[in-house]
Amino acid sequence: MATDFPVSSDPSPPAASKPRGPLKAFALRPRLSPAEKGSRLFFLVCAILAMGQMLLIMIFLFREAGGLFFDRPDSAGQSILAFLFDQDWYPTYSEPSFGALSLIAGSLAVTFFSSLLAAPLGISLALYLACVAGNRTRELVKPAVELLAAVPSVVLGLIGMVVVAPFLQNVLGLSTGLNLLNASLILAIMATPTVASLGEDALSAVPRDIQDASYALGATRWETIWQVTTPAALGGLATAVILGLGRALGETMVVLMVAGGAAQVPNSLFDAVRPLTSTLAAEMGETAVGGRHYQALFALGVVLFLMTLTFNVLALYLSKRWRRRR
Amino acid sequence: MYLTGYTKTARQRREKAALLLIRSLAGLVLTVLAAILVYILVCGLPTVNWSFLTSFPQNAMTSGGILPAIVGTFGLAVGSMAISLPLGFGAAIYLSDYAKPGHLVNAIRLGVSNLAGVPSVVFGLFGLSLFVTTFGFGRSLLSGCLTLGLLTLPTVTASAEEALRQTPLSFREAALALGANRWQAVRQVILPAALPGMLTGAILALGRAAGETAPIMLTAVTAYSPILPDSIFNEVMALSTHVYVLATNGNNILQTRPQQFGTSLVLLALVLSLSLVAVIIRAKLRRGRKW
Numbered sequence: 001m002a003t004d005f006p007v008s009s010d011p012s013p014p015a016a017s018k019p020r021g022p023l024k025a026f027a028l029r030p031r032l033s034p035a036e037k038g039s040r041l042f043f044l045v046c047a048i049l050a051m052g053q054m055l056l057i058m059i060f061l062f063r064e065a066g067g068l069f070f071d072r073p074d075s076a077g078q079s080i081l082a083f084l085f086d087q088d089w090y091p092t093y094s095e096p097s098f099g100a101l102s103l104i105a106g107s108l109a110v111t112f113f114s115s116l117l118a119a120p121l122g123i124s125l126a127l128y129l130a131c132v133a134g135n136r137t138r139e140l141v142k143p144a145v146e147l148l149a150a151v152p153s154v155v156l157g158l159i160g161m162v163v164v165a166p167f168l169q170n171v172l173g174l175s176t177g178l179n180l181l182n183a184s185l186i187l188a189i190m191a192t193p194t195v196a197s198l199g200e201d202a203l204s205a206v207p208r209d210i211q212d213a214s215y216a217l218g219a220t221r222w223e224t225i226w227q228v229t230t231p232a233a234l235g236g237l238a239t240a241v242i243l244g245l246g247r248a249l250g251e252t253m254v255v256l257m258v259a260g261g262a263a264q265v266p267n268s269l270f271d272a273v274r275p276l277t278s279t280l281a282a283e284m285g286e287t288a289v290g291g292r293h294y295q296a297l298f299a300l301g302v303v304l305f306l307m308t309l310t311f312n313v314l315a316l317y318l319s320k321r322w323r324r325r326r
Numbered sequence: 327m328y329l330t331g332y333t334k335t336a337r338q339r340r341e342k343a344a345l346l347l348i349r350s351l352a353g354l355v356l357t358v359l360a361a362i363l364v365y366i367l368v369c370g371l372p373t374v375n376w377s378f379l380t381s382f383p384q385n386a387m388t389s390g391g392i393l394p395a396i397v398g399t400f401g402l403a404v405g406s407m408a409i410s411l412p413l414g415f416g417a418a419i420y421l422s423d424y425a426k427p428g429h430l431v432n433a434i435r436l437g438v439s440n441l442a443g444v445p446s447v448v449f450g451l452f453g454l455s456l457f458v459t460t461f462g463f464g465r466s467l468l469s470g471c472l473t474l475g476l477l478t479l480p481t482v483t484a485s486a487e488e489a490l491r492q493t494p495l496s497f498r499e500a501a502l503a504l505g506a507n508r509w510q511a512v513r514q515v516i517l518p519a520a521l522p523g524m525l526t527g528a529i530l531a532l533g534r535a536a537g538e539t540a541p542i543m544l545t546a547v548t549a550y551s552p553i554l555p556d557s558i559f560n561e562v563m564a565l566s567t568h569v570y571v572l573a574t575n576g577n578n579i580l581q582t583r584p585q586q587f588g589t590s591l592v593l594l595a596l597v598l599s600l601s602l603v604a605v606i607i608r609a610k611l612r613r614g615r616k617w
Contacts, residue, residue, distance in 0.1 A: 275446050
C-alpha cells in the first residue's frame with residue numbers, strides 16, 4: 001500500500017497577487033501548517049523512540065555487564081571464555097565463581113524438551129483449525145486458543161508446583177518433582193497456543209486455488225493437507241515454532257517455580273536445572289548495585305538477549321524467504 | 327483404474343487415521359488447557375469473596391485479603407498504558423501514513439519486531455538499570471509503569487499499524503481531494519476508522535501487562551505492603567508477584583494454598599476478561615466492516 005500521498009499545499013496565491021520576493025520558486029513549495037509540521041514531528045519522535053529502545057536496551061545491558069570483564073582494585077576481571085564455558089556458578093562464595101555454562105545449558109535444555117511437545121501439538125492444533133475443523137468450530141476455537149495464550153505464566157507455574165510436581169514424584173518415585181521434565185511440560189503448555197495461533201495464520205494464507213487443484217486431481221483431504229498445504233506453509237510453520245521456542249527460552253516465572261533451581265548441567269530429564277531467566281529473577285533482589293554479582297547477572301542478561309535475538313532474526317529471515325518464494 | 331478397489335481403501339484408511347490423529351491431538355491440547363482453567367476456578371472459588379477482595383493481608387499474609395495487590399496491578403497496568411498508547415499509536419501513525427518507504431522505516435520495523443521477542447526479564451533488567459538506578463526513581467510504581475510501558479510498546483505499535491493499514495487508501499484520497507492536509511486526514515478520517523482496531527491491540531497489551539511478573543519483580547514490587555500506594559514513588563504489591571511470593575517463600579506455603587489459588591483466580595479472571603473483550607470487539611469489527 002502506498003503511503004506517500006502528496007502533501008497538500010495551501011491554496012496558492014493567484015497570479016495577480018503581489019510577488020513574494022526574488023525567490024519565486026519558493027511559492028510553489030507546499031507550506032505546511034503548524035499542526036501538520038507538529039504532528040509529523042511528534043509521530044516521527046514516537047517511531048524513533050519505538051526503535052531506539054532496542055539500542056537503549058543494548059547500551060544499558062552491555063554497560064552494566066561490561067564491568068565484569070575488567071580488573072578492579074579488589075578483584076581481577078573475569079575472562080569471557082571462562083564466563084561462557086565454566087560450569088561453576090557460585091556468585092555468593094567468598095571466592096565467587098561466575099561460570100554460566102550450567103545456566104545456559106539449563107535454558108537450552110528446557111527450551112529443547114518443551115519444543116519436542118509444543119511443536120507437534122501446536123502444529124496439529126493449527127492444522128485442525130485451518131484445514132479440518134468446520135467454520136463454526138473454528139470461529140469458536142481460534143479465539144479460545146488466543147485467550148489461552150494470555151494465561152499469566154505465574155498461574156501455570158503454580159499448577160506445575162501443585163499438580164505436576166507431586167504427580168511426577170509419586171509416579172516416577174523421584175525425590176522431588178521440581179525438575180527439567182516438569183519445567184518442559186509446563187513450558188510446552190505455554191508455548192503450544194502461540195505455535196498454534198501463528199501456525200494457523202500461515203496455513204490459512206496458503207492460496208485456496210492450489211488446494212482446490214489438489215482436490216480436482218482426486219487427492220483426499222489428508223493428501224492435500226500433507227502434500228500441498230503443509231509444504232506451501234512450511235516457512236510460516238517454521239517461524240511459528242521458532243517464535244514459540246523464543247517464548248519458552250525467555251519465560252521466567254515457570255522455570256523459576258518448577259525447574260528446581262540447581263545450577264548444574266543436566267544429565268537426565270529428572271535433574272533440577274537453573275535456566276538463565278530464573279537465575280536473573282531469583283538473584284537480582286539480593287545483589288548490591290554495581291557489584292561483581294550484579295554485573296555477572298547483567299552479563300547473563302546479555303547472553304539471554306543475544307540468544308533470543310538469534311531466534312527472532314532466524315524467524316524473520318525464514319518468513320521473508322518464504323514470502324518471496326510465493 | 328481397476329486397482330482402485332484395493333488402493334482406495336488403503337488411502338481411505340490412511341485418510342481416516344490421519345484426520346483422527348489431528349483431531350485427537352487438537353482435542354488433547356484443548357482439554358489440557360480447559361482443565362487448567364477449571365482447576366484454578368474450582369480451587370480458587372471458595373476463597374474469593376468480597377472481603378478477600380477488599381481487605382489487607384493479615385498474620386504474615388496467611389489470612390486476610392489482597393486489596394493492595396489488586397490496587398497495585400491496576401495501577402501498573404493502567405500506568406503502563408499511559409506510556410505505551412501515545413508512543414505506540416504515534417509510531418504506528420508515522421509508519422502507516424507519514425513515512426516514505428526507505429531505510430528509516432525498515433529500521434524502525436526491524437527494531438519493533440525484534441523487541442516483541444525480547445524476554446520480559448530482560449526488560450526488567452533494563453528498567454532496573456535505567457529507571458531504578460540511573461534516573462533514581464527507586465523500586466516504585468513509576469519505574470514499574472515505565473518498564474511495562476516499554477515492554478508493551480512493540481505489541482501496541484504493531485497491532486495499531488496493522489489496524490491503520492486496513493483502512494482503505496480511498497479514504498485518504500477522498501480526504502485529500504476535499505482539501506484536507508495530512509494531519510486533518512489522519513485526525514478526522516483515518517483515526518476514527520482505525521480506532522476500534524487499534525484499541526483491540528491495546529486491550530490485549532493491557533492484559534499482558536497485568537499478567538507480567540518478572541519485570542515488575544525487578545523494578546516495582548514489594549512482597550508485603552501494609553498501606554495502599556499514595557504516590558508514584560511508592561513500592562506496590564501486585565497479584566502476579568503475590569502468587570509467586572506465597573507459593574515459594576516462607577514457612578506457610580501449604581497453609582496459604584487457598585490464598586494462592588484465590589489470587590490466581592482473580593488474576594486469571596482479570597486477564598482473560600480483558601482479552602475476551604478484545605476478541606469480541608475484533609469479531610464485531612470483522613463482521614460490521616463496511617469496506
